[in-house]
Amino acid sequence: LVSVNRSFKNYVLSQIKLTHKDAYQAILDGVKGGAKEKRLAAQFIPKFFKHFPELADSAINAQLDLCEDEDVSIRRQAIKELPQFATGDNLPRVADILTQLLQSDDSAEFNLVNNALLSIFKMDAKGTLGGLFSQILQGEDIVRERAIKFLSTKLKTLPEEVMTKEVEEFILTESKKVLEDVTGEEFVLFMKILSGLKSLQTVSGRQQLVELVAEQADLEQTFNPSDPDCVDRLLQCTRQAVPLFSKNVHSTKFVTYFCEHVLPNLSSLTTPVEGLDIQLEVLKLLAEMSSFCGDMEKLESNLKKLFDKLLEYMPLPPEEAENGENAGNEEPKLQFSYVECLLYSFHQLGRKLPDFLTAKLNAEKLKDFKIRLQYFARGLQVYIRQLRLALQGKTGEALKTEEVTKILKCSLHEFNCRINCLIFTVTLSWKPVQKADASQKRASEDTTSSSPPKKASAGPKRDARQIYNPPSGKYSSNLGSFSYGKLGSLEKLRLVTVVPWGRGSKQMKCHGLTPASN
Numbered sequence: 228l229v230s231v232n233r234s235f236k237n238y239v240l241s242q243i244k245l246t247h248k249d250a251y252q253a254i255l256d257g258v259k260g261g262a263k264e265k266r267l268a269a270q271f272i273p274k275f276f277k278h279f280p281e282l283a284d285s286a287i288n289a290q291l292d293l294c295e296d297e298d299v300s301i302r303r304q305a306i307k308e309l310p311q312f313a314t315g316d317n318l319p320r321v322a323d324i325l326t327q328l329l330q331s332d333d334s335a336e337f338n339l340v341n342n343a344l345l346s347i348f349k350m351d352a353k354g355t356l357g358g359l360f361s362q363i364l365q366g367e368d369i370v371r372e373r374a375i376k377f378l379s380t381k382l383k384t385l386p387e388e389v390m391t392k393e394v395e396e397f398i399l400t401e402s403k404k405v406l407e408d409v410t411g412e413e414f415v416l417f418m419k420i421l422s423g424l425k426s427l428q429t430v431s432g433r434q435q436l437v438e439l440v441a442e443q444a445d446l447e448q449t450f451n452p453s454d455p456d457c458v459d460r461l462l463q464c465t466r467q468a469v470p471l472f473s474k475n476v477h478s479t480k481f482v483t484y485f486c487e488h489v490l491p492n493l494s495s496l497t498t499p500v501e502g503l504d505i506q507l508e509v510l511k512l513l514a515e516m517s518s519f520c521g522d523m524e525k526l527e528s529n530l531k532k533l534f535d536k537l538l539e540y541m542p543l544p545p546e547e548a549e550n551g552e553n554a555g556n557e558e559p560k561l562q563f564s565y566v567e568c569l570l571y572s573f574h575q576l577g578r579k580l581p582d583f584l585t586a587k588l589n590a591e592k593l594k595d596f597k598i599r600l601q602y603f604a605r606g607l608q609v610y611i612r613q614l615r616l617a618l619q620g621k622t623g624e625a626l627k628t629e630e631v632t633k634i635l636k637c638s639l640h641e642f643n644c645r646i647n648c649l650i651f652t653v654t655l656s657w658k659p660v661q662k663a664d665a666s667q668k669r670a671s672e673d674t675t676s677s678s679p680p681k682k683a684s685a686g687p688k689r690d691a692r693q694i695y696n697p698p699s700g701k702y703s704s705n706l707g708s709f710s711y712g713k714l715g716s717l718e719k720l721r722l723v724t725v726v727p728w729g730r731g732s733k734q735m736k737c738h739g740l741t742p743a744s745n
Contacts, residue, residue: 251275251278251282252285254271254275255268255272255282255286258289262301265293265296265301266301266304268293269290270308272286272290273290273308273311274311276312276314283317287312287317290305290308290309294306294309294324294328302336306336306339306343307343309321309324309343310343310346310347310350313347313351318347319357319361321347321358322347322354322357323358323361323362325343325344326362326366326370326374326377327362327366327370328340329370330367330369330370330373341377344359344377348385352390353393356397356398356401359377359378360404360405363405375413378398378416379419382398382423392426395424395426395427399424399427399435402420403439405417411459411463414467415463418436418440421436422436422470430473433471433473433476434476436468436471437468437471437472437476440464440465440467440468441468441480441481444464444468444481446481446484450484453495453497454497455498458496459498459499462512465512465516468516469516472516473519474519477521478516478517478521479521479523481516482513482516482517482523482529483524483525486513486532486533487532489509489513490513490533493510493536494506506565507565507568510572511568511655513572514572515658518575520576523576526580527580527583530573530576530577530580533572533576536569537566537570537573538596540562540566540569541596542561542599542602543595544598561606561607561610567655584596
């Protein structure tokens with residue numbers, strides 16, 4: 228049995244004569260002794276490891292045995308000393324061992340493993356990554372999960388001298404192998420890892436990431452709206468792609484797929500996420516992507532599908548019976564959020580085909596759409612009046628609530644502008660308002676021009692606005708009884724900006740309220 232005294236004796240011999248192989252072997256045998264001998268072995272084995280290369284495998288195995296000891300103090304000591312074995316060809320193996328140890332449930336032990344991995348990262352980042360990715364690809368589920376989380380949280384903390392271009396290329400190459408078979412959560416984490424790499428934050432880098440996401444979304448496959456996993460996969464991938472799009476990185480492939488495969492099946496979409504309005508989620512993503520859509524092969528066909536879907540949520544005024552009452556049993560409900568998304572998307576794509584509604588052949592279609600728009604606008608007027616009534620009599624603390632404060636900040640009367648053209652640009656209500664500085668920064672990032680931005684020409688501001696007067700006659704008599712279902716929570720309101728657009732139309736802006744959802 229290896230004793231403490233013998234361990235110290237061998238320690239002294241090793242110090243005097245570093246080639247004393249038998250003494251070092253005796254230290255290795257200390258892992259078979261008692262708790263005291265194991266603690267000494269955990270310290271002595273790594274101390275003289277570099278002097279006995281012929282015993283390297285035995286030494287690493289002995290230290291690994293100590294890392295799996297029942298005594299937590301011995302395990303912690305052995306883990307703490309593991310980075311001393313990370314030399315030359317042994318480093319990937321040590322990284323592999325440390326990655327396996329990430330499965331520890333002891334918080335102190337887990338932190339030691341993290342620190343040990345970070346220390347060998349600074350020795351050889353590529354070798355450490357080799358050990359990590361080896362376990363991600365072939366290790367147990369718990370090890371794979373924690374290794375991915377380690378990369379997603381720790382890589383961004385490493386200095387630039389560690390995260391070289393070569394290292395980042397290695398991460399991208401290995402990540403592509405992992406992405407061949409990942410869960411939705413793992414995919415999101417890997418996109419977080421890759422989007423944080425400096426080499427992929429350029430225009431070409433973002434384009435690579437978009438192509439990677441498109442491949443993951445498998446846009447070539449047949450879309451199955453009744454398969455929750457298929458729908459969820461598409462949404463997960465699209466959410467990761469949206470922040471990458473810009474005027475130089477186009478969303479055409481995604482927008483085309485949504486128009487051709489998703490919109491026609493919008494009402495039959497299923498989702499594994501309880502309580503999620505899957506249709507609204509899809510329309511929001513489409514709206515966000517439409518701003519960066521490039522040239523589309525089947526533009527007119529896809530624009531028609533988008534327009535037809537918009538008409539589904541833009542009802543015609545109800546017909547009146549001879550007694551002046553509505554012929555129908557109930558008024559149609561206005562889906563404000565759906566219309567906002569579809570109208571925005573239609574405008575973005577419609578700019579690429581300005582004759583879509585203005586051609587002579589489409590005169591009746593244009594007339595029909597104007598009627599729908601006017602009816603929708605009158606409905607909004609009633610909705611605004613209901614909001615004003617809801618705010619009457621509220622004072623003090625009631626007006627300090629977040630919901631009411633948002634309403635009071637909105638200029639309700641400004642919505643009453645003239646609807647004098649066909650299409651509107653709607654600033655998406657769920658997106659934060661971008662400051663000029665932020666937009667200029669993004670613009671300068673995406674352009675190769677080095678010329679300074681042109682200053683806007685000074686001119687008189689157009690303060691006067693034309694006020695919209697609701698039409699009178701056939702549909703106006705029942706305006707006060709317009710039905711929307713329940714008014715809903717005031718927190719569902721958002722401020723939108725409406726800018727008319729059309730061939731030969733004048734620029735005009737107005738603000739109004741629209742609920743984020745029904």
